[in-house]
Amino acid sequence: MPNTPDYHWPPMGQRKVMGTRINRLDGIAKSTGAAKYNSDLKPDGMLFGALLTSPYAHAKVKSIDTSAAEKLKGVTAVRVVAKAGTEIQWAGAEIAFVAATTEEVANDAARLIKVDYEVMPHLVNEEDLSKAGARAKPAGEQNTGDTEQAFKEADAVSEGHYGIPVLTHCCLEPHGQTIAVNGDKVEYFPSTQNVYGIAGDIGRALNVPVTNIHVHMEYMGGGFGSKFPADRWGLESAELSKASGGKHVKMFLDRATELTIAGNRPSVFAKVKTAAKKDGTITAWQSESWSTGGVSGGGLNAQLFPYVFTNVPNRRINHTAVSVNASSQRAWRAPTHPQVCYITCSALEDLAAKVQMDPLDMFLKNLHYTARAELYKFQFAKAAELMDWKKNWHARGDSGSGPIKRGLGLALGTWGGAGHASTCKTTIHSDASVEVELATQDLGTGTRTMVAMIAAETFGLPISAIKVKLGDNSYPNSGGSGGSTTVGGVTTSTRKSSVNALQKLFEVVSKSLDVPPENLEAVDQRIRVKGNPDKGMSFTQACQKLGVNTISEMGANVPAQAPQEGLNTGGVGGVQMADVSVDTDTGIVKMNRLVAVQDCGLVVNPKTAESQVFGACIMSVCGALYEERIMDQQIGRVLNPDMEFYKLAGIGDIGEIIVHMDIREENDKRGVVGLGEPCAIGGIAAIGNAVANAIGVRVPRVPLIPQRVLAALERRNA
């Protein structure tokens, strides 16, 4: 009976590959255009799908006539999904699907479908709660401590209102797929965060076992939480293929549809009252918030108030979900956290201004209310050093006499990010090639590269010796990529399958080296005897002993066991600080700097980890200054489902971004933790606070467009 192999990560100082800055393995494929995304596929005879959507936010389909579409030359199939009598709940809802020989003909055919609607009243805006009527559903009050008494006894009370609108994911590769259904065999090439699980959606709809559904995806062009299910367009494209003789049907949403129905994150608006002692100790939090996640209402876990400072002793929390006639929310990097962080950190910065305190000192003073006081203390100190906070911070509004006002702001965030269930197979061939297979996906986060790094570390090989196979549901099951759970899951399963495979190789070579397998180690492309490095053989020689055999071993991350194993855990912290200049004549906010200090336990590849944090900071600049889904109550539709008016920051809009990965032995010991969500939380709040600090007044509602900045200045001067 062999001993249980030692799966532990090598100690921090002894790693050869992990922790080094490795170029992403698919970098050249992406930057030379060789990378084929599923939206790039063009199998022989492929048809194009098109979609007709509802122009009305709330309506009943009275009749639908597809005859003209069916007659159009080149059309192979038409499918109605909103039959007469169907009640439509948002503009952009799917009505009918068409397949045709070219995309142009498919779109023409969709336009030829005649639909008669009975238009019904709608509500598409939630910001003015007084207009929501019965569509507002209060969740009931949560009380802790004695908030009323705390406000009475407080040295300072601050009141404010804050708002952060609905955003849309705006994935550059739209949602969609190329799919072929032949009898009970399905070839499915989606753009998804869920390569293994997504087959189930198609299987249930077509009544086909998932074993007959082959899902493949090498690359995907952005998901951010919005690409898990097969969606209506996936299921209907499958039906269109079936109805068109099994030909491949490609359908990726056009930009307007993508921004209208393929994912959005809930808004949050709130009236907040806070209290503190003279020394800055927070004594009470009271919030009345509301939000919408679309027609189902929903949208927010208000238990998260006050964000991170969860243990403020006196809390009164009310939240109201508002149902609007708009498509449903989807997960977005750190669901709920950026919004709740924005509301909380804005209100606390306002409270700091009330007690005339540097908000950094106030945040530090109250860290005992958080779950990771020591971590945040370290991170704030590091960020303050990078920002030169003490030198550059000034009291609110005390920013000189010229029209350009400069200010600093800060925020903090937290996330779980423990590894999801993941299974991996590592195979060693007799020619010393090593392959690692698992049905995960690389969203651009560097998953492929990190899997290779773990195997290379384990085998004492260079990363070029490892072949990673992912993005295919014929490989062992690995979870969908959501909630920053991927890296913990896949690094753990890869480590375990690779250690298991190496054990087998040790058993093969132990006889010729005349030592027990447990006395062997794999270092520098050699299998050698521990404590006697000259005794051994090259990895290649060791593998040659396999003859006609291969070694294939499995390994799994089982979330319930992970805490004992210590390879991955959950729970991280990070802080952001922003430095902005505001032109008080024009209302234009300019980013100077954004500093992020972020912990994610053991950092496998600092290069791609930093990229994730840079990206999250830039996404925060978008959310703070530019992005907003604008709904028009008159027509009931999204007014800006495009990229001119649904604004993202450009390369010149982001200022300088400074990322410091909080790589320390005490963090490293916690194992691998996910990173995608936690770094995407605090930036908007930090920028909002910097603007308040610069101009001396809160601009309550993001994005901080000139109109809102000027309106706030006017209120201040009034």
Add this chain to the structure above:
Amino acid sequence: MSIKQEPEKRKKRKSNFSRRGFLQGVGITSGVLTTGILETQADAQTSAKVSGPGEVPITLTINGKPYKTNVEPRVTLCDALRHRLDLTAAKRVCDRGTCGACTVIMDGKVVYSCTVLAIDAQGRKIETLEGLSQNGRPHPVSQAFTDNDAQQCGYCTPGFVMAAKGFLDKHPNPTYEDVKRGLGGNLCRCGTYVGVRKAVLEAAGKMKGAARNA
């Protein structure tokens, strides 16, 4: 960074197709699409040949090679590349000249291929990302994008690489500030701009080195 041609140049171009012909052919009145440029160009070509509304044969010169296909006159260069010619490096993202994911270089100018009709691209010298690698070696811009991790999901990357190549062809000695302005026509959702800035500056250095050694 959308295509803008001086009227002089337009007049000299030997195209079988004209904007007016196209507009008539597909039954869209010029009232729908009135811009000064279109009017001027249409007036300059009074003997317009009607093309369409069905598919017409076209020949495009891409990366030095002729490509023949059939497209409806309304098909953009971006869609012709992707759907007809299987040249899919250029990505279709906004499909209306905002985001730059479909960037190609046409007659030496950086253009959004979603704003150019395929029939109008005939006779032009079109460079796509597929043609940038030489003898299997990535172009210095592509290499720099990889080395500086100027990409995540990678969907904006091909457009960015082409925009950067076109920018560096015209501005071989850019400053950091030049890069921030010069690449403002491309959008990224993952947030890779920090890497892109570094990559473009690094590529500028390498390309100058290569020119010296040539």
